[in-house]
Each structure stands twice: as C-alpha cells, then as structure tokens.
C-alpha cells in the first residue's frame with residue numbers, strides 16, 4: 001500500500017450535525033430554570049409547544065412525547081386499543097427499528113415492501129399490490145426528507161378505508177402536493193432527536209386531526225390515565241361508569257409513561273421559530289450537492305420536489321463494493337462523518353430481530369433496499385454548512401471512480 005498523501009487529507013471537519021441546539025435555546029432553558037420554583041415536569045410549555053407545532057404543521061392536535069420511537073409506539077397502541085389487534089400493517093424495508101418494533105409490540109404482523117429508489121420510501125405500487133382484507137394500516141416512512149406518498153396510494157387507501165400512518169421523523173417540513181407531510185395521514189410521528197431538523201435533545205410528537213386518536217394518545221402517554229383526557233364529558237363518562245374508582249387514578253389502558261419535560265418543550269418552542277429558515281438552507285444545500293455530483297457515478301435523480309433533508313444522500317449508481325470502500329475511506333480521511341445504509345441501518349430484514357422471525361433469505365427479496373444497504377450513505381446537512389465545503393466534497397467524490405485499485409483509497413473502513 002502506498003503512503004497516504006497527507007496534503008490531500010486537509011480535513012473538512014464535517015460532522016453529521018452541528019450547532020443544533022443554539023445559544024438562544026439554552027437561554028430559554030436558563031430563563032425557565034431561573035424562575036422562582038419552576039415547574040419542570042410536563043406542564044404549560046409542553047401544551048404550548050403542542051399547539052404551536054399543530055399550527056406549524058396544519059393539524060388539529062399534537063401530543064408531545066419523549067422520542068420518535070415513543071411516538072411510533074403510542075400510535076400503534078392507539079390503533080390497537082381503538083380497533084383491536086391482529087392483522088397486517090404494511091411497512092418499508094428501509095426505516096427505523098422502532099417503526100417495526102411498534103407494529104410487533106402491538107400485536108400486528110409487519111408486511112414488507114421494497115423501496116422506490118427515487119424517494120427511498122415504499123414503492124407505492126407494491127403497497128397497493130399487498131393490500132388485503134387483513135391490512136389494518138399502511139405505515140409509511142418519509143425517509144431522509146423525501147416524500148413517500150403518491151396520489152394513487154392516497155386514493156386507494158381512501159377508497160378501501162385503510163388508515164395511513166406517516167413517520168415523518170426524518171422529514172420535518174417536507175411537502176406532498178403542497179401539504180406538509182404529517183398532515184395527510186390519520187396519524188403522524190415526528191422525532192426531535194439531536195440530529196433532526198428540530199431538536200428538543202430527545203423528544204417526539206404524535207399528530208392527528210382525529211379527536212378520538214388524540215384523546216387516546218394523551219392517555220397512553222401517561223399510564224393510560226383518564227385524567228389526561230381533554231374532554232370533560234369523556235372524563236364524566238368514565239367517572240359515571242367506574243363510580244368505585246378515584247377519577248384521578250382511573251387507568252383506561254395498560255399503558256406507558258412517555259412524557260417529555262418542560263425543559264424539552266422550551267427548547268422545542270425556541271427552535272420552532274427558526275425551523276422554516278433552517279429547512280430552506282438545508283434544501284439549498286441538497287440541491288447544490290446533487291447538482292454537482294457526477295450522475296454517472298452517484299444517484300442524483302431523487303424526487304426532490306417538496307423535500308426537506310437533514311442529510312445529503314450519497315448512493316452509488318452501481319453495485320460497486322470497491323468504489324464504496326473508496327468513498328468511505330475518502331470521507332474518513334477528510335473528516336466527513338457519514339452513515340451507511342441510511343438512518344436506520346439499511347435493509348431491516350437483515351437485522352437480527354427480523355432474521356429471527358423471517359429467516360436469513362427474506363431480505364434478498366428487496367433488491368432496492370439492499371442496494372441502499374450496501375451502497376447507500378449519507379452525510380450531514382446542517383444550516384451552517386458552507387457552499388464551498390459542499391463543492392469541495394463533490395469534487396473529491398467525483399474524482400474517485402478514476403482511481404486505481406490498491407492505492408490509498410483502500411484504507412480499511
């Protein structure tokens with residue numbers, strides 16, 4: 001192996017995420033903490049954040065929880081409590097573990113479909129082909145900022161009265177036909193983990209226009225407690241029916257504690273003020289990146305209309321393990337943090353928790369998910385990312401296909 005050319009290794013110092021909790025967010029926390037006797041457990045800031053988020057998204061109701069995974073869990077739990085368990089939920093092969101875990105934990109059977117390579121979401125035609133009398137919901141993931149919905153799927157689900165659940169954890173602010181993702185399905189989920197468009201350190205949101213779902217999720221978030229209901233008439237119904245119970249401690253469901261705190265909500269409220277501006281910058285970054293990548297080497301034909309990406313998608317055009325190694329080695333050499341297989345560890349059917357259920361070969365039936373699994377990466381896309389850095393990275397990446405095997409790019413990775 002040749003010596004590494006140190007001069008070329010001038011670092012780009014490019015983490016997955018930078019400055020996502022700003023000074024002004026921390027100042028808002030300090031203002032809360034320096035109040036006399038501040039309330040820190042879920043209280044008025046959580047309520048205000050929920051209302052402000054609902055206004056921003058364009059839905060009637062939002063329920064703040066402690067993570068996107070918790071949002072997934074209470075969404076599926078609400079579906080189970082309101083409509084019974086059993087039956088199938090259609091899910092993507094490329095998503096986060098908590099989407100599938102929620103389906104499994106709530107007693108539904110996940111039915112997998114391959115992705116659409118241009119959206120990284122489910123191939124909508126495959127979803128339609130897998131709808132049966134046993135389908136209880138379709139749970140789409142809008143991955144890495146791209147819209148995963150088509151009008152045809154929406155119409156088909158509407159016609160068959162099958163609920164659409166949207167995971168928007170990676171795609172805050174993305175739109176489909178002029179509507180924000182997360183305002184279209186029966187329920188939607190957001191994550192406010194550090195690396196996402198808006199961060200409350202940890203946190204998540206369940207959003208809906210359906211009053212029944214909303215009230216159920218409110219109870220599921222807090223042990224199943226009836227006192228969490230907004231509706232006084234619903235509370236009275238429970239009090240009348242269960243007259244032997246203390247209304248303060250009536251548990252409607254065997255549920256969870258997935259509440260957030262006032263500290264998280266204060267950060268969220270502060271962040272929401274600059275979310276749209278940040279989304280604009282990130283969108284410009286993605287367009288610049290895709291416009292400058294060599295389309296003969298990398299996939300650049302993503303469905304970017306209405307997209308909102310916190311990551312720059314870097315997917316090889318062809319199945320080329322050598323080039324993939326070179327790309328990863330180059331990113332490492334230049335200090336560019338990356339993830340392989342998209343945000344969730346690639347083809348979920350390759351993960352041990354699903355191999356145990358579906359066997360070792362099931363994953364091979366989903367070649368597009370597998371392509372992303374083996375040849376798909378992403379790097380961070382944060383609002384302060386400089387134009388010049390994006391162009392430098394594109395230059396580096398575009399130069400890689402011409403390198404010869406056995407040179408410095410074979411640094412192990």
Ligand SMILES: Cc1ncc(COP(=O)(O)O)c(C=O)c1O
Nearest residue numbers: 067068069096169191192193343
């Ligand atoms: C698509 C998707 N769903 C759910 C989650 C879970 O969110 P959290 O990390 O807040 O639990 C993530 C995580 O980033 C995700 O990418």
